[in-house]
Structures are given as structure tokens and as C-alpha cells.
Amino acid sequence: MNAGIRERGLPRLRHWLTPLALLALIAAVVMPAVTLPRHTFSYIVTFDITQSMDVEDVSLNGVPVSRLKFAQAAMGDALGQLPCGSKVGWSVFTGQRTLLLLAPVEVCNNYDALRVSLDGIDGRMRWTNWSRIAEGGVYSAVRVAQDVGQGAAVVFITDGQEAPPVPPSRALMRDINSARIKGWLIGVGGDQPAAIPKTNGDGNQVGYWQAEDVIQVPATPGSDRPAETHEELSELRGQYLGSVAEQTGLGYRRLWTTTALGDAMVDQRFAHREPVPTDLRWCPALFALLLLAGRFAPDVVWEWLHACRKFIRRLVRRVVPASDGRRPPAGLS
Incomplete structure (x- = not known):
């Protein structure tokens, strides 16, 4: 037989x-590619490039790195998590302004360009050394996203340090419509105060900021007791960022690991369904592999x-x- x-x-x-x-x-x-409906995302990611983001109090693969480098590594990981058809753009923040560097582009067809441009973001782009996150940066980031359109959400990455500092009694937000804002406020940095590197216009470190070099938190009006402050040092101002996020309608998440940012950016609350060209060539290729495996089976x-x-x-x-x-x-x- x-x-x-x-x-x-x-x-x-x-x-x-x-x-x-x-x-x-x-x-x-x-x-050819087949157009299929799928969930996609659109973001403008804003990086705080003030000098406190140069503090090396986070680690990447066991090596201390600056907060900005850690945020860039997390964003690089997030690019790999976003589905094809999603769009991402870059902007930077310092002072009271967010500057758009790259309008949102599709992540799969432009992956290499996104990675190269992401790695090029650093403190040499800084045009001033002071910053206002709640009263300038978030507003500006939202305006940029609305001007770009495409349903882009906001991802604002910062350590929460402002210079000069906002007095404790000062309202954080005024007349902001949280219903028009969507996205994330991402906090990055360590819990222990660390010295802030002082850099020149070429990005070279020339020392550290000292207490007499910076403006400290002013005393609360009506109080004779001076405020305890150390604005020459920096740590993650998570409580402050959480308060800002609550008042603006943004979500807040701390960047504990490089994968945390990608997990936040694929949150289905920010997804929208649209037709996307989808590569299905793997289907006939897999079928051919199975046929050849059967052909040469014992x-x-x-x-x-x-x-x-x-x-x-x-x-x-x-x-x-x-x-x-x-x-x-x-x-x-």
C-alpha cells in the first residue's frame, strides 16, 4: 500500500x-496594498528643552542619561508601537512658546525620517532660558495642534520645572476650554533634587546653576515666613503637573520606563478609524512557504x-x- x-x-x-x-x-x-479601515492616532509631541531637562537623574539600560534623552528614547520606542496610518510630528518648548518643527507625518512610510529628526532635538534649539508651562507652554502646544488640524492630540513632555517659579497662590489656568484639549502631559525626572547643568549657546556644559543665579519662589502674600525653595535644583514636579493636567483636560502619566509613553499613545480614547493602505503580501508569501514545506516534507x-x-x-x-x-x-x- x-x-x-x-x-x-x-x-x-x-x-x-x-x-x-x-x-x-x-x-x-x-x-498592491489593500485599503482597510483601522484605528490610527495623530499626535504632535512637544519636548521641553529647558536646561533642567539636561539633569541626568534617569537611567537607560543602567546608564544615567538626561531627562531629554530618556524622553527621546521613550518616543523612539513609541514609534514602533503606533499602527501604520498613524501620524506624528515634533515641536519644542521653552519660554512661553511651542515651536513646531515637523508637522504630523505617517509613521511607517516616514519612520527613518522621524527617528533621525527625533535624535536631532536638543538644547541648542533653546531660544531662552526661562519657561512657563501652565501659562504658556500647554496653551501654545494646544494652539499648534489645532492650527495643524488632522485631529492631532497633544503629548507634552516636561519635568514641570518653571523659571521663574509660579507663586503658590497664583491660579494655574484661566479661561481654558478643556473639552477642546485631548492628549497627555508626561512627566519625566527623578524624585530627588539635583543640580541643573548650565550650558552655553553651543550646548556645552559650563558649570551648574547656583542659588544666587536663579529666582526663588516668592513668599505667599500676607505671610512673613519665607518660602522654602531650591530653584537651583530640579526634580520631577509631578504634583504640579497632575494639577495642570486636571485643569486642562489632559491626561497625566509619569515616564517610569521607555515603554510607558507608547502605552499612553495607543490609548483607544485617542484613536480614530480611517481607511489605511495595508500591506497583505505576507498572506500569499506564507501560503507559498507552507506549500514548499509540504513539497519537501519526508x-x-x-x-x-x-x-x-x-x-x-x-x-x-x-x-x-x-x-x-x-x-x-x-x-x-
């Missing part, structure tokens, strides 16, 4: 697998499959009644 299988059925079936695999491979090469595999087929047919004949309503005799099977 095995010889009969090898001489008749097996060679004939195996020979057909090769041309079928060839046709599948040709289809994988020439097959004879014992084919004999086992043939035996399984015979067993199933025999089982069906025993269970399913014949057309005349009688079961076939057991010996005929």
Missing part, C-alpha cells in the same frame, strides 16, 4: 505544490496524512448511515 502511495498519489500531488508555490510568490511580489509525513485520511473516511462510514438508511457491514470498511 505504501509503495502504491509513493508511485501514484504522492508524486502527482507533490509536483503540483511547486508551481502553486511559485504562483503564490509572484502574487506576493505584485500584490515521505513518512505524507504516509501518515494518507493513513489519517483513510481512518477518517472509515469512521464516517461507520457513523453516517448509508443513503438507503442502512449501515454498511463492518467487514466492508
